[in-house]
Amino acid sequence: MEFRSAILVHFLLISLALNVGTLFRNYCNPNLFFPKSSNKNHSFSIQTCNASTSLSSSSNVFDRILHLDYGDPTMFEKYWQNVADKTTLTIPGSQSMSYFSDSRDFYWFLEPEFEKSVIRLHKLVGNAITDNRYLVVGTGSTQLFQAALYAIASPESLTPVDVVAAAPFYSGYPATADFVKSGLHKWAGDATSYTNDQTKYIEVITSPNNPDGFLREAVVKPKNCRRTLVHDLAYYWPQYTPITSPADHDIMLFTVSKCTGHAGTRIGWAIVKDRTIASKMVEFVTISTIGVSKESQLRAKLILDAVASSHEQVSAAPPFFEHSYELMAARWKQLRDVIQNSKLFKLPDYLPQKCKFSGHTFAPQPAFAWLKCEGEIDDCKAFLESHKILTRGGNNFGVSNKYTRMGMISRDQEFCLLRERLYQIG
């Protein structure tokens, strides 16, 4: 219940902030604002917070509430403003009116062109096996997570199947597994302390992990029981982490939100090995929302194609993942520069690896910073909140409140204000 109330309050607050954000003064580099007029003159250069205006002692820097409790991927807006002409979706009033998109098998609501674009991108990046797999589209990967639980669970079972993930786990899993008190599945907490010798269970592996950015594998050692793994790979893209091999798991979840930044589109996809599981996932989406928005699938198709084309063809726009990689690298460098001089905060240390897609050798630069408060600060979220930085505390992720999660993919302005404020806090 805490989550449910909290999520609404958080959404309200960040929503307010995002909508009135443009009214606030620019304490960072004025160039970091998004132009209101035509986007023709945007440049693709990576903005860093301006040294002359940042790390200042201006008291005004503390006025604005920074909403970094959500991973709203608005950082990517600027890129898409620059390629607006090529990525404008146009749908005549009579197009895609039917419930049905596809004649193959059980794929009735999947737009075939969307599927092609997903496969094209995975083949380009090399982050997932798609040959001889089933693709299920969903209203975001959150719907597909529920669809996976539904597909794995046994409806005839008298007890719900346990769902676990190693702490710190994504804060959305417990509520999503339990919010309708399903008799099919129930959240059973931290996988690292889970013991189960008898019955079937589901382990969710988020890799790179949300909130802490580490690559992960299953942690529960199966004994006599049947386990099924669900891999949430929302962040397994080359702007965040080195792509070391194509993922090849039974059920893999992806989403455009964190890949391209189109969170409002609500499109996710699952790559599934087993036909029965895929068909049950389709059944879930059929009953729960009678398919998935055609407009969103068509938009996602256009955007994913633009990403692939930016790498495959010479164009005015830089390759999307290269640009986004540089943006994340610049942000993480700036954040680490501030944190290394701080006695209050600590960040995880990641090992560099070579990315087979880009050729860069780099340490993960996640979409969230997993911050630990040092010394006597026991509630890191509360401490930052007292400085008007809203983050999501460790208890939401099954760990201590010494930790808190802070969004790293907001607009430049918010990021620069964050850096500024952390410097001020010391």
Added chain:
Amino acid sequence: MEFRSAILVHFLLISLALNVGTLFRNYCNPNLFFPKSSNKNHSFSIQTCNASTSLSSSSNVFDRILHLDYGDPTMFEKYWQNVADKTTLTIPGSQSMSYFSDSRDFYWFLEPEFEKSVIRLHKLVGNAITDNRYLVVGTGSTQLFQAALYAIASPESLTPVDVVAAAPFYSGYPATADFVKSGLHKWAGDATSYTNDQTKYIEVITSPNNPDGFLREAVVKPKNCRRTLVHDLAYYWPQYTPITSPADHDIMLFTVSKCTGHAGTRIGWAIVKDRTIASKMVEFVTISTIGVSKESQLRAKLILDAVASSHEQVSAAPPFFEHSYELMAARWKQLRDVIQNSKLFKLPDYLPQKCKFSGHTFAPQPAFAWLKCEGEIDDCKAFLESHKILTRGGNNFGVSNKYTRMGMISRDQEFCLLRERLYQIG
């Protein structure tokens, strides 16, 4: 379970039919095909099946399977082809990327412009009170139905709340209420035989009713228990039924699918009196799909505005509801002409009423025909299936298989073939 399997098979079959449909020969009037090229030359005239080609004795008329088990509203495509220029959605790549749309209160994922268009249309048609109400957008009204059950149920209760509807009830309700074995709510069957003196229950009132087209009111007489009513008003639009007064219920569900024919858009809305219920419904949509597609909301806004404008302004296009009313009237006249000469089938008799919106006095002309097989035919669906007409049998709606539901809003071609085949059957 029967429903789940059946739904997939049905979707598969109709999907196949829709996609390969254009390959079939035209046994009806050739003018009834949809032109492949520019739609500039379409006319808005109401097509009727051509007397010279229909009601013939051609054996070929029996070749094609007619998929009328679903209410895919493809009948409306032609209208929108004619107004394509005005109703083309255009979304640049950087638009609506954020999760957030609205800064007011708990409305974080609602596009404010979509809300305005919904209110504008209800005020124009006069079919629902919107002043001092909360509007909740959903991924189709199916998601909002689940959201309503979630909002009404008591999470602290040890037993799920009963959900009932008077038979014949919409075939989707039982599966939607029960598919994840929720501990919050459970399907309790036909409201007409429901007795409950003790506990809270939910009665769903579908008006006009799906499958039989009658206007409805609650049937359970509440005694000592608390009841909550959910009104599914998907078909309370002036092409289907006379609008006699603005609906004014606690929770009212609507959808663009049946209003304008844009089923693939997956957009529904709830008009809710109570703030707590509305906020819980938003909570459901937040947890289950983290909001609703922005693209779909923006498209729905454009389409609903086009409908309103077609009535409010003089334009080349006829007023949408007037045109759709005439189309439904023509189809029902043709269907009744065939059925009245048949000894095998019977249709419901509806009382005419004056529509306060259009001024027409007419009997309901529903989106489905609720057919009864006469005499010794005990399974009307199976009988029609033997003639390659797929419908949905009465047992799916909680009544005898003497009845079956047949879609009336498919493309002209399918409708003419249906009429032809019913005439042949006799």
